[in-house]
Amino acid sequence: MTDRKLYDGINTDARDIAKVIQPGDGVAYYVDGIFAWNSAEIALFPHNWHVTITVLGNPADVADCETGDLTPWQAAAWVVRQKARGYWRPTVYRSFSLMDDIRQATGPLIMGEDWDSWVAHYDDNPNRDYAGEAAKQFHTQSNMDVSEVYDMGWPHRTKPIVVPPNSPSPTTPRWPFGVTLQFGNKGNAVLSLQTALSDSGVYGVRGIDKDGIYGDQTRTAVHNWEAAAQIPQDAGVAGNQVRNSLIHAGLLSADGVPA
Numbered sequence: 001m002t003d004r005k006l007y008d009g010i011n012t013d014a015r016d017i018a019k020v021i022q023p024g025d026g027v028a029y030y031v032d033g034i035f036a037w038n039s040a041e042i043a044l045f046p047h048n049w050h051v052t053i054t055v056l057g058n059p060a061d062v063a064d065c066e067t068g069d070l071t072p073w074q075a076a077a078w079v080v081r082q083k084a085r086g087y088w089r090p091t092v093y094r095s096f097s098l099m100d101d102i103r104q105a106t107g108p109l110i111m112g113e114d115w116d117s118w119v120a121h122y123d124d125n126p127n128r129d130y131a132g133e134a135a136k137q138f139h140t141q142s143n144m145d146v147s148e149v150y151d152m153g154w155p156h157r158t159k160p161i162v163v164p165p166n167s168p169s170p171t172t173p174r175w176p177f178g179v180t181l182q183f184g185n186k187g188n189a190v191l192s193l194q195t196a197l198s199d200s201g202v203y204g205v206r207g208i209d210k211d212g213i214y215g216d217q218t219r220t221a222v223h224n225w226e227a228a229a230q231i232p233q234d235a236g237v238a239g240n241q242v243r244n245s246l247i248h249a250g251l252l253s254a255d256g257v258p259a
Contacts, residue, residue: 003126006051006135006147014041016143023047024220024231026149026235029125030064031055046227049219051155053093054078060217061155061235062091062118063100072098072105079115079214089116089156093137096121096130110116116154152183157237160184175256181238185214193238195258196251197221202228 007017008028013035021027028051035055042050054060055069057078065075075092082090089112092101096119102109116134123129126138126148127229134154140148153160158180173191175181183196191212197205204224208217214230219236226233229245246252251259 004149004152004258006149007144008051008053008137008147009144010035011037011041013143014044018044020144021045021048024049026051028053028062028147030055031060032058033069046233047220047223049223050233051235055224057081059085059087061157062093065092065094066120075102076107076109077239079109087157088159089114089132091116091118091155093118093120095119095168099130114154118152120145138247144213155235157235158182172257175243175252177243177256178240180240181214183214183216183219183236186212188212189256190214192252192256192258193222193242193246196246197225199258200225200228200246200249200251 004026006028007021017027026049027045029042031052031054033055041094051062052060053062053064055064057070057074063075063078065072079090079092092102092115094117099119106115109115112132118135118137119130119133120137121129122138122140124139127152128136134151135147135149137145137147149251173188173195175189175192179189181190191210194208194210196209197226198208198210200206202225207222208221222236222238222242223233226242231241231245243252243256247254253259
């Protein structure tokens with residue numbers, strides 16, 4: 001498993017982050033509160049996967065549970081609301097020394113199964129030091145923070161598709177309506193997505209491997225396709241918007257079969 005870098009900061013940090021971030025790295029930003037990023041700031045990162053943060057308890061990938069933001073009990077209630085909205089594993093951001101509070105507040109909800117943790121511990125060491133954390137914010141400076149992400153599927157917006165071993169597959173690849181594809185998925189639906197992207201002719205998308213495995217190359221190609229098709233980016237997740245755009249471009253049939 002390869003760890004991933006994630007950069008975050010307040011709205012005025014966006015341009016500084018854009019100077020150092022690399023394609024394939026992640027960027028996290030506030031969607032509400034006084035430090036919320038605007039659309040122009042978010043648009044600086046077309047080749048990165050995105051993580052959204054709320055300080056007010058609104059829908060997002062992460063609830064900021066720090067002094068002045070959500071309390072542990074408010075963050076726990078937010079986790080429950082997010083799961084009711086269909087989000088598989090919402091994330092709570094919390095300082096290393098205060099993790100006991102949020103663990104108590106979430107009660108029977110299990111970290112790593114019902115919710116994820118993004119832990120702040122500024123020791124300038126990217127190695128995991130809190131058992132089960134999905135990401136660790138290990139470095140801070142005046143214009144950005146840097147985290148290491150250990151879970152390649154994070155943030156877990158939807159439950160991964162589990163393909164039983166040795167399950168029979170149809171000979172024609174097909175991406176069914178309503179199926180969301182993301183990093184780590186395997187099978188004919190992924191092959192259908194890859195085939196459509198490979199035939200697109202779009203730079204940074206065309207000619208990708210068609211191996212039925214949703215890896216780094218496929219995730220980057222999805223990012224680039226979203227930018228070319230002018231549809232919202234979703235951290236490398238390919239959902240109905242990506243599927244519909246490929247259908248409209250004549251690269252997929254309405255049944256999800258590569259044209």
